[in-house]
Amino acid sequence: MRYSRLFIPTLKEAPADAEAISHKLMVRAGFVRQLAAGLYIYLPLGQRVMQKINEIIREEMNAIGGQEVTMPVLNPAEVWQQTGRWDAIGDEMFRLKDRGGRDMCLAMTHEETMTWLAAHDLRSYRDLPQIWYQIQTKVRDEARPKSGILRTREFTMKDSYSFDCDEAGLDKSYQLHLEAYKKIYSRCGIKFFVVQSDTGMMGGSMAHEYMAPSPAGEDEVALCEGCGYAANVELALSVPKASKSPDWNFEEVATPERRTIDEVTRFLKVTPDLLIKSILVMSDNGPVLALVRGDQMLHEKKLAKLIGPHRPAQKDEVKAALGVPAGFIGPMGHAIRKIADPVLKQGLYAAGANKEGYHVKGVSAEKHLADAEFSDIHVAGAGDACAQCGKELRIERVIEIGNIFKLGTKYSAPLKANYLDENGNEKAIVMGSYGIGPARIAAAAVEQGNDENGIIWPPAIAPYQLLIVPVNVKDRKSMDIAEEMYAALEEKGFEVLMDDRDERAGVKFKDADLIGIPWRIVIGEKNLKEGMVEIKERRNGVVEKVKVEETIEKIAKKLVLEA
RNA sequence: CGGGGCGUGGCGCAGCCCGGUAGCGCGUCUGCUUUGGGAGCAGAAAGUCGGAGGUUCGAAUCCUCUCGCCCCGACCA
Numbered sequence: 353m354r355y356s357r358l359f360i361p362t363l364k365e366a367p368a369d370a371e372a373i374s375h376k377l378m379v380r381a382g383f384v385r386q387l388a389a390g391l392y393i394y395l396p397l398g399q400r401v402m403q404k405i406n407e408i409i410r411e412e413m414n415a416i417g418g419q420e421v422t423m424p425v426l427n428p429a430e431v432w433q434q435t436g437r438w439d440a441i442g443d444e445m446f447r448l449k450d451r452g453g454r455d456m457c458l459a460m461t462h463e464e465t466m467t468w469l470a471a472h473d474l475r476s477y478r479d480l481p482q483i484w485y486q487i488q489t490k491v492r493d494e495a496r497p498k499s500g501i502l503r504t505r506e507f508t509m510k511d512s513y514s515f516d517c518d519e520a521g522l523d524k525s526y527q528l529h530l531e532a533y534k535k536i537y538s539r540c541g542i543k544f545f546v547v548q549s550d551t552g553m554m555g556g557s558m559a560h561e562y563m564a565p566s567p568a569g570e571d572e573v574a575l576c577e578g579c580g581y582a583a584n585v586e587l588a589l590s591v592p593k594a595s596k597s598p599d600w601n602f603e604e605v606a607t608p609e610r611r612t613i614d615e616v617t618r619f620l621k622v623t624p625d626l627l628i629k630s631i632l633v634m635s636d637n638g639p640v641l642a643l644v645r646g647d648q649m650l651h652e653k654k655l656a657k658l659i660g661p662h663r664p665a666q667k668d669e670v671k672a673a674l675g676v677p678a679g680f681i682g683p684m685g686h687a688i689r690k691i692a693d694p695v696l697k698q699g700l701y702a703a704g705a706n707k708e709g710y711h712v713k714g715v716s717a718e719k720h721l722a723d724a725e726f727s728d729i730h731v732a733g734a735g736d737a738c739a740q741c742g743k744e745l746r747i748e749r750v751i752e753i754g755n756i757f758k759l760g761t762k763y764s765a766p767l768k769a770n771y772l773d774e775n776g777n778e779k780a781i782v783m784g785s786y787g788i789g790p791a792r793i794a795a796a797a798v799e800q801g802n803d804e805n806g807i808i809w810p811p812a813i814a815p816y817q818l819l820i821v822p823v824n825v826k827d828r829k830s831m832d833i834a835e836e837m838y839a840a841l842e843e844k845g846f847e848v849l850m851d852d853r854d855e856r857a858g859v860k861f862k863d864a865d866l867i868g869i870p871w872r873i874v875i876g877e878k879n880l881k882e883g884m885v886e887i888k889e890r891r892n893g894v895v896e897k898v899k900v901e902e903t904i905e906k907i908a909k910k911l912v913l914e915a
Numbered sequence: 916c917g918g919g920g921c922g923u924g925g926c927g928c929a930g931c932c933c934g935g936u937a938g939c940g941c942g943u944c945u946g947c948u949u950u951g952g953g954a955g956c957a958g959a960a961a962g963u964c965g966g967a968g969g970u971u972c973g974a975a976u977c978c979u980c981u982c983g984c985c986c987c988g989a990c991c992a
Contacts, residue, residue, distance in 0.1 A: 357979085363925095363926060363927095363928060363941095363942090363943080364926080364927085364941060364953065365941075366926090366927090367926075367927085368921085368926090368927065368928085368985085369921080369984060369985045369986090370985085371986070386984090388983085389984065391987085397964085437992070440989090440992085441992070443916095443990095444990085444991070445992095460992070461992060464958085492991085492992090494990095494991075495989080495990055495991070496986095496987095496988090496989090496990080496991090498985085498986080503941085503991090526988095531917095570991095582950075599972080757992095785992095799976085808977050821951095823951055824951090825951065826950090855950095856949085856950055856951085856953080856954065857951040857952065857954090858950090858951075858952035858953050858954080859951070859952085859953050859954095860951090860953095861951075861952045861953085861955045862952065863953080865952090874951080874952060877951090878951075879951095902953080912977075
């Protein structure tokens with residue numbers, strides 16, 4: 353392709369409202385444009401990147417026996433009502449009515465329609481297993497679209513669904529996806545971790561997430577170098593370092609107007625890990641007291657697994673439930689359910705005295721938390737020890753680029769997706785669901801591959817493999833050689849972009865760096881006098897001078913190696 | 916949904932506090948010169964200041980409402 357005919361609107365400055373590096377660079381380099389909050393236009397270069405990613409996904413999905421289909425984006429309400437999600441999902445679903453007044457929605461995922469299909473057309477154990485997938489649009493009315501292409505309201509997703517007779521079959525389908533996904537991300541050239549994840553609202557028994565390390569990410573994972581344990585901090589188990597308690601006797605201390613952990617630690621001149629944080633939450637079954645160490649954060653999702661949906665109690669609710677003003681709650685007494693983090697089993701702590709203006713020192717688990725249930729409810733933090741092997745955990749910020757779930761019969765049961773087994777018994781199909789966000793792969797690649805001059809694409813998903821830059825298009829000889837190389841390399845099947853614009857060298861070089869094509873051949877008059885051209889690698893800036901007649905062979909070798 | 920910020924030629928911004936009908940840089944177009952890291956000079960086109968209402972002789976500037984966008988948090992199938 354000739355640059356002069358390609359629409360690549362590059363910008364010298366990033367739009368002021370872009371924050372994430374990938375957002376800034378993809379806009380500046382002319383890959384995307386924003387239409388509205390969370391709605392993006394893919395320009396020719398962006399489109400090519402997406403197509404390359406999708407093609408890699410397609411190849412790997414086909415390799416595990418996946419069959420590509422396409423579900424409608426516009427869905428009737430009925431299937432969603434049957435699984436209960438019509439009501440369970442709130443504002444995040446776009447809803448509308450057709451001309452006949454029937455309720456419709458825009459699909460934010462496709463468990464319902466895929467399972468509907470299975471219910472209609474899978475009858476016998478002989479039909480199973482099946483893996484169906486699509487690369488298609490999802491629409492979600494996100495509360496807060498952000499970070500450019502990372503969280504949008506409309507996006508392409510590769511979603512696949514497996515249908516098996518039993519758990520053993522599901523295990524196989526799950527394993528196939530687990531491996532296929534690793535290949536996909538590896539081929540795309542990005543760094544990633546596979547971590548255990550929360551099954552969340554999707555239900556099911558097992559889930560993994562694929563996470564690309566990047567400061568622009570919205571999630572955090574805990575990683576153990578020792579045993580390889582890797583989990584989303586939402587469920588990561590960890591053992592905090594034990595605190596060194598002083599030899600406290602149980603006694604009350606006046607702490608007037610000291611309510612927060614910060615105020616109390618400063619007043620008592622102790623570190624936060626010597627306090628017990630008592631947090632009252634309101635669950636469907638009444639108030640629950642959550643107890644964590646002062647330096648820990650309560651993890652709401654971990655707590656939710658134990659007590660269900662809940663919210664922090666209001667100040668007046670604290671007073672009503674415990675008879676204590678907020679800020680002075682202690683773990684002792686209170687005839688309500690108490691859940692304490694296991695770290696509190698050891699040591700002596702300071703805590704609220706259940707009396708306004710007072711705290712107590714010398715609280716111990718055996719004496720004062722006898723009626724509490726112990727369960728890991730803290731957010732795993734850096735420096736905590738791995739719950740499996742004891743080595744120190746590392747916490748990394750990541751972008752979620754894919755996830756896989758064992759669904760079981762969560763969707764097949766309500767939608768009556770059943771089959772007849774060998775004995776003629778009707779059974780529910782056992783399902784799995786698996787998602788990949790191609791746009792997030794692209795964004796993660798940019799987040800991980802860039803420098804002060806622009807994007808550095810991994811070769812496999814770069815919009816073009818090679819850029820030919822004749823420095824001066826008015827120089828006949830340069831152009832003849834450029835044209836010759838361009839034709840020859842295209843002939844060999846490489847994706848070549850030729851910068852045939854009548855621009856100054858600086859402009860061309862700046863644009864070249866910005867859009868991040870892995871290899872570049874620079875054809876200039878000076879080098880040509882010695883019969884040489886330059887091959888420059890984007891990722892490291894290394895320049896190699898090569899003879900004109902050897903160029904095609906040399907660059908072809910490099911490109912083949914990468915393909 | 917809570918908190919914060921911002922809407923002025925295509926992009927980045929100034930002007931607003933102390934009302935007098937719009938300015939700078941980049942980009943775009945034309946010409947000449949230049950030509951290996953976002954060129955120089957000369958000239959030109961392009962905005963009615965997010966929208967509506969109000970105050971005023973007069974509003975980008977003040978007031979009210981409203982829409983949009985970004986960031987933090989909540990939420991995230």
